[in-house]
Amino acid sequence: MALLHLTFAPCPLDRLLKPGADEAHVWQVDLEAACDNWLSPLEQERAATMRHAEKQRHFIAARSALRLILSRYVEIAPEKLPLATAAQGKPFLDVPDAPQFNLTHARGKALIAVAPVAVGIDLEFARSVRNLDRLVENYFAPEEAKILTALPDDQRAQAFLAAWTRKEACLKATGEGIAGGLHRYRVTLRADEEAQLLSIDGNEAAAREWTLHAFAAFGDGQAAICAASPSLLVKGFAL
Template identity: 75%
Template structure:
C-alpha cells in the first residue's frame, strides 16, 4: 500500500526497550489534551516568555510529551533529561546510549519518532497550496516537477503535499532542515507509488541508505518518516 495505515496502541505503562535497529516507534500526541507539564527550568522560562497562548500551550504539551516518552527508554526524571540542540536546530538527547528522535507538530497534534538511527518525521494537513508552481520550481527536483506536471489538475495539490512532507522528513532525518535544500532530495509523489527516497543530489546509492514511509495520522493528516536504515518497520503508540 502506498500510504501506510499505522495502528497507534495506547502508551504502555512502565519502561520501554529501544526499538530494534531497523524499527522506529511513532508516537502520536493530541496537544489539546491536558497533561502534567514536565519542562526543564530553561524551557519553563521560554514558555513563560511566549505571548501567544495557544503556541505556549502547544510548546509545553509537546516538550512535556517528548520528555515523558524519552524517559520511558532511558529512565530518569523527564524534567532532568539532557536535551540539547545541534547546530542546525535538531534537538537530541545528550547522553550515552540514548535513542535518536524527531518531532513534528501541526494544528494541535504532534508526532514523535524514536529510533536507534538518524530519523526525521513530518506531518501536514491538507490545505490549499498557493503559488504551487513557484514552490515546485524553487524547491522540487526537476524529475519531481515532471512527475507532478504529468498528473491531472485535481491530483496535483495532494501530490505536492505528499512530496513536501516526504522531503521534509528526509531533511529532518539528516538534521539539515529546510536550509539543506529540498530540491536535492528526489522522492516519489504519486498516490499509487510507495514512498521512496530515489536520490540525493542525483545519487541513488546515497539514497539507498535511507528508508522513507508515508502514513496517515489523526484522520486527515499526511505524515512521512525517514530513517537511516535499509528497511524500517514502524510501531505506533498513542500518548
C-alpha cells in the same frame, strides 16, 4: 497514495522501551489533552517568548509529551532529561547510547519518532497551498516539478503536501532542516507508488542507506518518517 498502514496502540508502561536495530516507534499525541508541564527552565523561557497563546500551549504540550515519552526509553525523569540542540536546530538527548528522536506538530497534534538511528518525521494536514507553482519551482527538482504540474488542479495540492512531508522527513532525519535543500532529496511522487527516497544529490546508492515511509495520521494528516537504516519496521503508539 500507497501508504504504510499504521495503527497507534496503547503502550505498556511497566518496562523500559528499546526499539530494535531497524525499528522506529511513532507516538501520536493530542496537544489539546491535559498534561503535566515537564519543561526545563530554558524551554520555559522559550515558551514565555511566544506571544500567540495557542502556539505557546502547543509548544509546552509537545515538549512535555516528548520528555514523558523519552523517559520511557532512558531511566531519567522527564523534567531531568538533558535535551540539547544541534547546530541546525535538531533536538537530541545528550546521554550515552540514548535513542534518537524527532518531533513534528501541526493543528494541535504531534508525532514523535524514536529510533536507534537518525530519524526524521513530518506531518501536514490537507489544505490549499498558496503559491504552489512557485514553491514547486523553487524547492523541487525539475523532473519532480514536471510530474506535479502535470496533475489535475484538484490533485496537485495533496500531491505537493505528500511530496513535501517526504522530503522534509529526510531533511529532519539528517538534521539539516529545510535549508538543506528539498530538491536534493528525490522521492517518489506518483499516487500509485510507495514512499521511497530515490537519490540524494543524484546518488542512488546513498539513498538506499535510508528508509522512507509515508502514512496517514489524525484523519486527513499526511505524515512521513525517514531513518538511517536500509529497512525499517515502524510501530505506532498512542500516549
